[in-house]
Amino acid sequence: MIIDGGAILIKQLELLTQEKLADFHNGRMIDAYLYFGVHLDQDATVFTVWAPDVKKVTVVCSDAGELQEERFDMQMHPLDNSVWQVSIPKRMVDVRYEYEITAADGEILRKSDPYAQRGEMRPKTRSVVSENSRHVWSDSTLHQKKNIATNHYEKPMTIYELHIGTWKRNDKGEFLSYRELADELLPYIKELGFTHIEILPITEHPLDESWGYQTTGFFAPTIRYGTADDLKYLVEQCAENGIGLFLDWVPGHFCVDDHALACFNGTYLYEEARPERRTNPDWGTLNFDVQKGEVVSFILSSAHYWLSEFKFDGLRMDALVNLLFIPNRPERPHNDEGADFLRNLTTSLKQHYPDAILIAEDAWHYPDVTKDVKDGGVGFHYKWNFGWMRDTQDYMQLPPSERPDAHKKINFAMIYYYNDRFISTFSHDEFVHGRGSLLNKFPGTIEEKFHQLRLLLGFWITFPGKKLLFMGQEFGQFEEWKFQPELEWYLLKEPKHLQMATFTKELLAFYKSEKALYELDDRREGFTWLDANNHEQSVASFIRRGFLPQDECVVVCNFSDRDYAEFTVGVPAEGDYEQVFCTAHKMYGGGTEATETVCRSTDIPADEQTHSIKVELPAFAMCVWKPKRERGEAK
Template sequence: MKKNIQNVIEISNEASKIFLSGENFYVQQLLGAHRIAEGYIFRVWAPNAQKVSLVGDFNDWQGIPMEKDETSGIWEVYCEHAKEKDLYKFKVQQADGREVYKIDPFAIRFEKRPGVAAELYEFPAKKWKDGLWIGRNKRSNKFKRPMNIYEVHASSWKEHENGEPYSFSDLKAELIPYLVEMNYTHIEFMPLMEHPLGRSWGYQLIGYFALSSYYGTPAEFQDFVEACHLNNIGVFVDWVPGHYCINDDTLPYYDGTPQFEYSDPDRAKNNRWGSINFDLGKPQVQSFLISSAMFWIEMFHIDGIRVDAVSNMIYRDYDEGPWTPNHEGGNRNLEGFYFLQKLNAVIKLAHPNVLMIAEESSSETPVTGLIENGSLGFDFKWNMGWMNDILRFYEMDPVLRKDHFTLLTFSFMYMMRENFILPLSHDEVVHGKKSLMHKMWGDRYKQFAQLRNLYTYLITHPGKKLLFMGSEWGQFLEWKFDEELEWGDLNDSLNHSMQKFTSELNYFYKEQTALWELEDSAETVEIIDADNTSESVLTFMRKGKRKKDFLIVALNMTPVERREFTIGVPYPGTYKEVWNTEMQEFGGTWTQHNDICQSESIQFKEYDQLIRTTVPALGAIILKPESINIRKK
């Protein structure tokens, strides 16, 4: 046993040197708790602590002194009495002599809230069965494939009758079939890492390597991801590398000095969210955070990470409160900028098919694309500008929309500037903002009509798609993090029809190559008429690789039915309506589609041909060429 421990110590000396340099991307294999022979070896980084002791179930919480390696600042002790499922903490005598019971920052499991003690846990050996999914991802171009994301808060999607949240075993049984039924291609979870306060929604973390015990065991989440892949569904997880929970018994000022946080108290304190900012320029913090990302990718086979609050990481003046310019006199957080480039470079080198997604609200910094070209190196960026403009527009009285039509169309001007995801996310349905359904103008019938119109625009506009749970059927109440969704809504015929609409629209999106095949190119869209403000109807085309593969979209933003409405078309021939938001099965009043349109040789703007059809009040239609002559325009 002593020989085994000595081997581990020798290995750890090399690993600790790499940790200090910021290049150890598997630092959880060094720090934390690890089984050795019959017991466990415990290590924690606390360079300026006067003393650190291990306390837990195995010693009646009395404390075992740990030894410090002066070079690395890592404290270590071997405990032969420790066993799996025991709880433990570190008792840290900080630099000023104050004693605080602290969490293990590298724990892979914690006790259930409100406690924050780490639990000794061993991952069971798993033989993954998702090789076909992984192989298919390696061969596919993520930019030229459909991506329609269902955003979920795991504990409020559905709960048991006694109010207990679903575990991932429960979610595997019910959520995955629902995703299949609703025709989503991906699911994205709000943070699943350990956090002590439910109302933070997981955005103020304490355990960067631990699935929250609120959601079950890590093995259950592994099984969930595997089952998603077997059903052709990708899994994304939100991750928060910019700031963390302020609780004194967690990460803040761990050894009594600025350890994970900035030395400058103004930079360390996050006033906006009541949390603490990581010092992203510190090598040990870089090792910690990048190791966390790698851990989630490799242990759980997740397909992507959405990095939260990127603006807070790359701008010194993003927060509320005092700020100081960088050494160049600007507002760029240079440490955060270079950390994100490093993060993306490391992930892409190790896992080129894992998607890195940024939630970033400004337009000053290139976010997606090659790092060599000056960007942060993400694959996708949430298009917050599109989301804000669109929701303002749909909340507006239709009488006013003609004067604000650019809110609807402005995104076409910059749609190729980044690789965008169009988010209608959780942030838009809380804190008095009202649900998407409740935002819509007019009476209940008109609200559903506009919601169908909005989702059609979401699906047909260039960019990948994201919709928050409950919005698929038009839940009227705001989302509540501590209650399940209003599933009773589906007893109402209009809500049920709205859910059917979303499912069929999602299927339509997956089947129509024109909606995603050329999405990384400006050729994917052609505006037919964005200037019809008097009637407030927008028309445009989405195009695939083949000339005959295109769709014509018409969105009517007024409660007035537009009959004999003219639309310019590129080729003579016939055009068939393949989508109409006002069909009776979707909650509308139409019992049959518009007749097939025969083009007429009449000039319409840039087109030599036009068709005439009816666009429903507050509705949207999509037409597809049926029999056209592409040689004659």
């Protein structure tokens, strides 16, 4: 049944002034979500959409039961014929709607609202009028958030990367809601000792298996897990528990589905104008046209929306390679247009949200991604260190007998490390499409796999850079992430996996207790190789330093399958050195007994140090040594 709606034209949209419209068209608007989309205004519902060069736009509405459909013709804004709007004299909360657009060639299109703040549950695709938020941010929450962000370069940061839909399900096998997730996840995160959570994209998307990276709703938290206020509850609970929360967000490309942004007005409106740069064959997505002011305002406003409305502690930005490098060009020339857009984005976000942390996905060889824009950089705080991750994994996948010939993969990262600020990642991309779980990447018996997993995580935690680990790897998930209903939690009933979870907890606690492992992450004085080139024995050793000399740590990693009974390590000073951590400890599943281990240095130089110690170094083990403190000495 179709009812001809009693719509009235907005005579003058009070906030969408000529000045605001100019900002929108010129790519300077950062809060377009306040002016476009649907808004409840006392006893009216106001719709506004940008749809240039079309003949007609109609809002088509229906209730949840779809028993009737109402149509409301929109009119051009009196100051701008590319903007269409209508005010309907009733509050239409929970009403489903879409725009029916008559294109210039007469084609009739049905489109969801680009600025919608709520969508239907997939496979349905319409937008939904949502009630105004009732959530009030407490002073306590805002204060906690500021504490989490303060001085983050010199603080420990361990990020748990999470896909909400497959971390855990309820007893019926259904998704946890944002609220249920908060109640289940946060005790787990606190018990393990992670400092931050990063959630894979929750912007609305049609296909579960896209993991959220093929977005259709850039202002809508996916309804799969609940409402916007439910999400705000999750954010608030993270803050109240002292846990930072990052959102994985996609600024450069969007989903090709017909109901959304693709060919929105019958032409390439949001898409890149140049056909050779428009599509991403590998991902099946479309690139934004970041030379078009209205599109820039759209993307800027999306980033501001998530930080302003939901108070996320930062954004991790995906797929920057198609902004920093010209798409579909195998020689990978720099894309100055995309880089300038990102500089504009990071500058804007830092100006308005100085406590927000901005993280770039790997950007290949693009220089100065984390340098300030005023100094010629792109303006991010951190960059994922994919080079280190892949080199390290490639090395660890080799049989021990072949590792000596590939030893440079272990030490190469320090050649470029101080060019940017890095996060050492073991991210979701590495555990899909046949790549195996972290545990299953290693050669050898199941015992040897666990030894090597502990070694790898020990190397990860002591190597410079902040840390990120994908869910499930903390207890030795056996299968790769195949978008199964949930992680293999039943494995925690098995001793080896339970020991692995205990190890991860102890490792993260050790990391947070040792200032040398994080205070000088981005400074050359925080790291010194002792022996980077011991390929014959497959050993890498180095010193980590904090601000105070007494915090110095000597780290030795044995990547071979051989025990070294008396391994010589150079140390910088005379005295007793105690082993403060070893991945081969018996309590974790190794063979080293839980007894105090102390070595007295000699004045025999080694590794370009004035003194040395001889230590027992088990196969597949990472061990850390420190100058022994006198009883009662302050740490």
